[in-house]
Amino acid sequence: MTKFTDLELDPKVLKAIAEAGYEEPTPIQAQAIPHALQGRDVLGIAQTGTGKTASFVLPMITLLGKGRARARMPRSLVLAPTRELAAQVAENFDTYARHTKLTKALLIGGVSFKEQDKLIDRGVDVLIATPGRLLDHFERGKLMLNGVQIMVVDEADRMLDMGFIPDIERIFKLTPFTRQTLFFSATMAKEIERITNEFLTAPARVEVARQATTAETIDQHVIEYSPSRRDRAAKEKREVLRALIDQEGEKLTNGIVFCNRKSEVDILSKSLKKHGYDAAPIHGDLDQSLRTKTLDGFRDGEIKLLIASDVAARGLDVPSVSHVFNFDVPSHSEDYVHRIGRTGRAGREGRALTIAMPADEKYLKAIEDLLQREIPRMESPYNPAPTRSRSKKATEADTAPAPDAAEDPGKPPARRSRRSAAKTAAPAKAEPAPPAAEDAAPKAEAQPKPEEKPKPAARSRGRGKKGGEDKRRQDEVVGMGDHLPSFIAMSFEERMAG
Missing domain, CATH: 3.40.50.300 (P-loop containing nucleotide triphosphate hydrolases)
Structure with missing residues (x-):
């Protein structure tokens, strides 16, 4: 079984590891650290929670043990997609570099530029940043990246999801070509693979688990x-x-x-x-x-x-x-x-x-x-009491028996359309009223009730001219010229009597 003492790390780093209570490295650490200490580019692929952070922090502290940082020119750079992940890397650095004189700066959003500028001006060995805040400092002329010896990209697939890939490519071009690059990701999308082919030189590929797998625990x-x-x-x-x-x-x-x-x-x-x-x-x-x-x-x-x-x-x-x-x-x-x-x-x-x-x-x-496997199903512990839905109530209302039309033939049932009401009322109008005697029947059929007589017919008789549809259409056009429509000369009583 491999131990941290077998990985040729700095004795000061090994002391900090022992104080933290660790003896044996995780698989990703055991495979990535030796390649990193040799100065090679590393492409690490491992599921989350396997100790990727220590895989680059431990060799970085060892490699930076010699040398001194200059103002505004960090010696190493760690890029993280979120503030929380960047803060986690900073905590790991503090834990494992406690016995060294290495300095760090954390550049994330939500923190004053002024305080971050002070740290950069003093000179830092390790610069931990999110891509956006790093470029903000660079564009303000407060930071130079031509002194970066080691560059780390952590959670690269998350960078892709958050749209940081253009920023990552720009930062890569701002750093020296001779830098050492440590690239870590849980999955390898095509865009991530393209970047590794472009910016990494003969990387040592370390894959401790199949891509996008979950822990068996x-x-x-x-x-x-x-x-x-x-x-x-x-x-x-x-x-x-x-x-x-x-x-x-x-x-x-x-x-x-x-x-x-x-x-x-x-x-x-x-x-x-x-x-x-x-x-x-x-x-x-x-x-x-x-x-x-x-x-x-x-x-x-x-x-x-x-x-x-x-x-x-x-x-x-x-x-x-x-x-x-x-x-x-x-x-x-x-x-x-x-x-x-x-x-x-x-x-x-x-x-x-x-x-x-x-x-x-x-x-x-x-x-x-x-x-590549089915996730087991589990029965829901929540079972609500059945409720009566609105659709069921509506269905019952629709299937309820309609009121008898003979009870009130002149008034259609509620929520009926006008067309339906007209169909219901039509038979009542067509049926003649019962005659009082046999000789009154023809008169009742020829003489409709006054209240049922349509008004257009009364207008055509009051004009004293030819009746019919053509005449009514002509008289409906009202003008102010020589022609005076006949209905204007009629009195109100004459029109009502007609």
Whole structure:
């Protein structure tokens, strides 16, 4: 079994490792560190939680043991996709470089430029930064990268997801061609492979696990749930999560709940707090000081449930996370690997539970295709009481017997169209009134009731001219010339008598 003492690291580094309680390196560390100490470029591919950070921090401290940094010209550069991951690298550097005189600077957003400029002006051996903030300092003329001897790109696939690849290519071109490059990623997309072919020179490829695999120590399950009604889907989904948390009981010491959207993070966090759960949100829109405070509280055990967006899927180094809940199935299958990689770290057992709705079927299939295996299903602990849907009520109303038309033939039933009402009333008009005697029948048929007589017929008789449709159409055109329409000369009484 390989030990850290077998890796030819600086004695000061070995002392710090022993004080941290480590004796044996992880597989990625055991394979990557020797190549890095030889000055070779390294392409490391390993699942999250396997110790990639120490794979480049330990040899970097050893290689930088000799030499001195100059103002505004860092000797090494570490690029990380998120503030949290950059802060984690800085913590690792502080742990393993405690017995050396090496200096570092952390360049991330949400922190004053002035304080960061002071550190750069003094000269730093290790510069840890996110791509955007690094380029901000460079464009302000506060930083030069032509003295970089070692360059590290961590979580390169996450860089691709966040759109940092153009920035990474630009930074590569600002550094010397003779630099040593250590490139680490959990997956190898085509764009990542293109960059490694362009900027790495004969790299030593270190792959300790199949690409996009999950740790065997993680117990994974999918809870498939169909809401009782579409308008209740969001509410019932939160109830499913609460039922899962309650079901885990004492086995849940702490956990991370992942959502796809920042807005959902805030909604879910407030809902859990309302129901008495110890939860706090973290996402990219929060102030950096609040994000740091929340993470520290989670690490210290003051916060039991961390509700997070994918900004926290990588870069959270909390070894004892017992559970990961995927409140939303990730739309990118690789994100599933990184999310559940927050649990089951360093050989510990972990549990990952994913809530899948019917609309998530295609995303779930993509995840299983990536893992090349089916994730076991688990029955939902939440079973709501059946509710009477509106559609059922509407169906009962539609199938109810209609009122008898003979009761009120002149008034159509409620919610009927005018056309339906006309069809109902038509037979009543066509049926003649019963005659008082036999000789009155012809007169009743020839003489309709006054109230049923159409008004256009009365107008045509009042004109004293030819009746009929043609004459009515002509008289309907009203002008102010020599022609005076006959109805204007009629009195109101004459028109009503007609």
